[in-house]
Amino acid sequence: MSKILETSPNMISEDTSQMLGSGDMDYSEQISNFCTQGKYKEAMKLFQESEQKGNIEKLEKVINEGNCYAAQQMYKSISARYVSAERYSEALDILHSGACLQLTHGQVTCGAELASMYVETSMKGKIPYDEKTLDLVKKIYQAFPRVPLPQHLWDVDDVQQLSEDIGTAKARVEGCSSFLKAAIRWSAEYGVDSNGSPELHIMLAEYIYSESPEADIGKVTYHFTRGNDPKKFASTLVNFLGKCYPGEDDLAIARAVLRYLCQGNLRDANLLVEEVKTQIESTEIEFPKSELMQFITYLLQTMERDALPLFNMLRVNYKSSIDREPAFHEMLDDIAEKFFGVQRRNPMGMFGDIFKLMGSAE
The missing domain is CATH 1.25.40.10 (Tetratricopeptide repeat domain)
Structure with a gap:
């Protein structure tokens, strides 16, 4: 990139077009215009933005083609490169996109790993926890699959399938719990509530209760009482009273x-x-x-x-x-x-x- 800044405006336009590809000519023209005007800082910022957009789109294509494991390694590699350069915003964009995509495609282990890396990177970059970041965390949370198990497990005929379903459910809950617990620690350190975000506690309580094969009402209670919605907690308790x-x-x-x-x-x-x-x-x-x-x-x-x-x-x-x-x-x-x-x-x-x-x- 430093090479780009050292060349002439015309040369920048050529090099940039080659790097961006024909599909990103809008970026290329804007970068060229900035360079012609001597606005090299703006040109560099736009170049990085185009690079980021290109990476996200390419990785999305890899996942859509079914190569989720290959995409996972690329997400981790690219985000690590951004983090080492202290480009935390780009790293977070990549990790957030990857977590949501992997989870949407049912790749819970991969998605949960990227989700946890998203939180770790936020803490490493000392990113403040606020309403905007809550929305981003919520999008990842909402992407975690929800596959309710039969209410009466002993009524299921296919025992082997039930055993597999229970194992999958436990993995989902463990992945989502690890992500949200990390997010709660982040919100406690870089937010306003020393107990962690009440909204995140509610999310964790709801997911544990609705998705666990045998919901631990003690854990559910712990997080609901650190939340801010006693009416929602009451609904969960009423549901529990009906089957305990x-x-x-x-x-x-x-x-x-x-x-x-x-x-x-x-x-x-x-x-x-x-x-x-x-x-x-x-x-x-x-x-x-x-x-x-x-x-x-x-x-x-x-x-x-x-x-x-x-x-x-x-x-x-x-x-x-x-x-x-x-x-x-x-x-x-x-x-x-x-x-x-x-x-x-x-x-x-x-x-x-x-x-x-x-x-x-x-």
Whole structure:
């Protein structure tokens, strides 16, 4: 490219036409005009743009011809060249286009790899996370295939085909999860929310729930409660309540409420419970009635006021219900610290205090 800038305007026009090809004469003429006017910086920028457009179109053709693996190596090679030259914008364009194309053609492994490289390159280039970049991430996310499995796996006759479908589904979820988790880290570091983009947490929760052969409601809850759409979370919970095993329904609601409270988000904890009750009115599902649900009801009322003694009393009185999931105790410790300023107990107890004193003495 430096050779182009050292030649005469006429020579630039010739060389550029040869490099761009007859299909890009508009670029060639514009570059020639810039050079004639002595605007070499603008000419170089346009040349790079034409080069980028050409690469994307050529690689798209390779994929459309069915040579997805060859295209994958080219995407990685070209993007690496751009990154080494610190031309991050061009690298990101190539990787974004490649990820979307590979995923659209059902090449999940290849598409997920390019999607993760897109995020890694964004972080390496210290690209800010904002509404524009969210839209770009969303386009990749929307390209991930969605192939629902049968609701009752035991009713399927072709066991071998079912096994293959489950394996494929797990690979899809793993690929999409890796991409979105990386994007969440990027958004936490270069965006405005230290917990990561709420929109990305929602996307990840939805994909895990809808595409996993056996959706982990704990993971789904973790990400929904870091999102910004409790009504959507309520819809997912109602769906789960309609197909979960007995005894899982109240645990799922309690887990969701406690997760929100761990974030200090009392508003959405209340909204979630009310929304679940509202949505199940039009179904045959019953809102669970158990001691654990009584505890959650009283807990939400207690959080509305500065009532630490009542909070502690509830933990004692409903200990047997809380014991049903050991993680609940740790969550309640977090909530006590968040709402009442109670310091967490040292997990090592007396020995932890002794070691702490020994450390301070040194």
